[in-house]
Amino acid sequence: MLGCVLYGQGDLRVEEVPAPVPAAGEAVVDIRYGGVCGSDLHYWREGGVGDFLLREPMVLGHEVVGTVAGYGPRASGPEPGAPVAVHPATPCGRCPECLGGRRQVCRDIRYLGSAARLPHVQGGFAARIAVPAKQLRALPDGLGLRAAALAEPLAVAVHAVRRLGPVDGRHVLVTGAGPIGCLVVAAAKAAGAARVTATDLLPEALRYAGVAGADVCVRADDPADPGWPAEVDAAVEASGAASGLDACLRLVLRGGSVVQLGMPTGGRSAFAASLVVSKEIELRGSFRFDGEFDESLALLAREPGIEELISAVVPVGSAEDAFTLATDRARACKVLLEFAG
Structure with missing residues (x-):
C-alpha cells in the first residue's frame, strides 16, 4: 500500500x-x-x-x-x-x-x-x-469524510478559544489567517463572539478568513487600514510572528486575555512585556487539544x-x-x- x-x-x-x-x-x-x-x-x-x-x-x-x-x-x-x-x-x-x-x-x-x-x-x-x-x-450524522478531515485542526482552534476564557458577546482579534487562524475565527464565532477581526498580509488569506466568519479583515502591513479596531476584548495570535503578538498586546483592553497559538519561528520571540505588566494582560499559551476533538466534529456537523x-x-x-x-x-x-x- x-x-x-x-x-x-x-x-x-x-x-x-x-x-x-x-x-x-x-x-x-x-x-x-x-x-x-x-x-x-x-x-x-x-x-x-x-x-x-x-x-x-x-x-x-x-x-x-x-x-x-x-x-x-x-x-x-x-x-x-x-x-x-x-x-x-x-x-x-x-x-x-x-x-x-x-x-x-x-x-x-x-x-x-x-x-x-x-x-x-x-x-x-x-x-x-x-x-x-x-x-x-x-462521525456525527450528516458529516462526510471530506469535512471531517478538518476535525484535528479545528480542535486546535477550539482549544485556543477556550484558553481565552468566555468570549460570548465579545470582540476577538485573530492575527494570522492561515488554516489554523481561519479555524480560530470559526471557533470564536461558534463560541458566541459578537465580532471577530482577522489580520494577515495576504488578500487571499483574508478572503478565507471572511469565509470562516470574520466580521472585519485587515491588512496587517497597512496601519492606515480602516478596519483596525481601537480596542478588543481578547486576542489569539495564530501567525507565529512577533508582529502579530505585538498587535494583540497593543489592542487588547486592560485586563484582557491574549493566547499565543502560532509557534514562533526559531522558538524565541521578543515581545512587549511592559504591556503585559502595565495592562495586566493574561498571556497564555495554547497547545494541541484533548476533548475538543469531539466538539470539533459536532461543530463541523452543525x-x-x-x-x-x-x-x-x-x-x-x-x-x-x-x-x-x-x-x-x-x-x-x-x-x-x-x-x-
Whole structure:
C-alpha cells in the first residue's frame, strides 16, 4: 500500500509501505483523506519541528479520516465500514499533567507523525493504518469524510478559544489567517463572539478568513487600514510572528486575555512585556487539544460552511505537489491528500 515517507529534509517519497497488523486493542483504518498540517511542512522543508528532529524515515500526517477495516484482539468500536475520524494523540495517563486534567501537554504523549521520540511515531499518511481503537471517533450524522478531515485542526482552534476564557458577546482579534487562524475565527464565532477581526498580509488569506466568519479583515502591513479596531476584548495570535503578538498586546483592553497559538519561528520571540505588566494582560499559551476533538466534529456537523476552507484535494501520488501548494498561502488554505476513491 502507498504511504508518504519523509527520509530527510526535502526528501518526501510516496512508496509502498507494509500493511499494518493490529496489536491487541488496536483498530485498522482505511484512510480516505489526510490534511497537510504546518508541522508536516516544517518536517519536509526543515527536517524537524522545533526540537523534534527527524532521525529516521517517518510516515507523516496526523489529520486523518477513513473507514474501519477491522480490529485486533480485545478491541472494538464502530462497525467495519463505518466512517471515522482518528484522534491522533495517545497521552500516557500517568504523568502529573494527565492526572491534573491537562492531557494535551502530557510529557510522554504519543502523537501520529511525530519525531518527538525514537523510534518515531509513524503517521497517518498511508492507505491503511493501525491505531488504538479508543482513538476512533464515529462521525456525527450528516458529516462526510471530506469535512471531517478538518476535525484535528479545528480542535486546535477550539482549544485556543477556550484558553481565552468566555468570549460570548465579545470582540476577538485573530492575527494570522492561515488554516489554523481561519479555524480560530470559526471557533470564536461558534463560541458566541459578537465580532471577530482577522489580520494577515495576504488578500487571499483574508478572503478565507471572511469565509470562516470574520466580521472585519485587515491588512496587517497597512496601519492606515480602516478596519483596525481601537480596542478588543481578547486576542489569539495564530501567525507565529512577533508582529502579530505585538498587535494583540497593543489592542487588547486592560485586563484582557491574549493566547499565543502560532509557534514562533526559531522558538524565541521578543515581545512587549511592559504591556503585559502595565495592562495586566493574561498571556497564555495554547497547545494541541484533548476533548475538543469531539466538539470539533459536532461543530463541523452543525456548520457545514467550514468545509469551504478546504481549497484543494490532491491524490496521494502527487503528495509533493500537495505539500508545495500548501506552502503557498496566496493560492491555498487547507490542502488534503486523498488516499482512496
